[in-house]
Amino acid sequence: MNPSVVASARRLVVKVGSSLVTNDGRGLDHERLALWSEQMAQLAEMGKEVVLVSSGAIAEGMQRLGWKKRPHAMHELQAAAAVGQMGLIEAYERSFRAHKLATAQILLTHADLADRERYLNARSTLRTLLGLRVIPIINENDTVVTEEIKFGDNDTLGALVANLIEADVLVILTDQTGLYTADPRKDPAATLLAEVTAGAPELEAMAGGAGSAVGRGGMLTKVLAARRAARSGAHTVIASGREPEVLIRLARGERIGTQFTAAREPYAARRQWLADHLQVRGKLKLDEGAARALTEQGKSLLPVGVAEVIGHFQRGEVVACLGPDGRDLARGLANYSAEEARKIARKPSAQIEAILGYVDEPELIHRDNLALL
Secondary structure, three states, X not given: OOOOXXXXXXXXXXXXXXXXXXXXXXXXXXXXXXXHHHHHHHHHHOOOEEEEEEOOHHHHHHHHHOOOOOOOOHHHHHHHHHHHHHHHHHHHHHHHHOOOOOEEEEEEOHHHHHOHHHHHHHHHHHHHHHHXXXXXXXXXXXXXXXXXXXXXXXXXXHHHHXXXXXXXXEEEEEOOOOOEOOOOOOOOOOOEOOEEEOOOOHHHHXXXXXXXXXXXXXXXXXXXXXXXXXXXXXXXXXXXXXXXXXXXXXXXXXXXXXXXXOOOOOOOHXXXXXXXXXXXXXXXXXXXXXXXXXXXXXXXXXXXXXXXXXXXXXXXXXXXEEXXXXXXXXXXXXXXXXXXXXXXXXXXXXXXXXXXXXXXXXXXXXHHHEEEO
């Protein structure tokens, strides 16, 4: 068996789940935080660049506020995150300082990555910090986020950060051993998968189910995160954070958990940015011919192939391209607004000028501004 991909990786994103940094939701487990800091300090000594994506802020905030149950109201979650983020970063800063490593706090929202300029600024900042041997500690900016712009879970955030900085490997540490052929809690015949190809469609069916009561991300979100990370060429390892010195053993080549190999060629930076849009302004439902032209022939999207225009968007905004079955196929920059797109949908490009009074581009989305999912 080949060694773990972590062994040869130079740049890592390590995501640590809520159950691994909290006492079953009752505030932070400072002893475990110290262990994570120690392992990542050893990775730094091996010459690896490490970015940490850590959950735990809301759980710490709940403990500090004396709340026994996780609230449902958005403003209460935001308040808990604001209080808890102080404790989370303070604890990590103290732990890493014991190993003579500086840390930096980075709070992100989807809006930060959806805006091209802010996306590039975030990438430059993170790369500069890594060059300075600083450990960036990243979390979602829950204090200002709303449902419309949430990443949804830190597994997804970890994958987006891996793409952002062009990491070699995303390591998702959880309270589960890895990906099984079925839910091992229900099926005694389920077996652990040691290595799979990221994005293989059968993996999502295997993942199913929900995770722990503390965190939001079950195994399915981790499998989807591995598929997303593979778009930039990053491999993913999903392993149990309960394993002793799991990061060090992975870095030494030991195979632990499930390794997701990125089989596809990585996207260029601009297409990666397009593919990583979780929220879009609108959607274009394509007919069968247009769907094939995009996915199999690498062609642009012409108005004639659009069966339905959904939502409201302006020229230059990112829209989703859906197949006839509603499956998400691609992201792209629209050459026309939603109102204009509705007028020219199902029409040949030669008629655009007669319909709109002008023609900008013959394509609704040019192939250079398309990223297949």
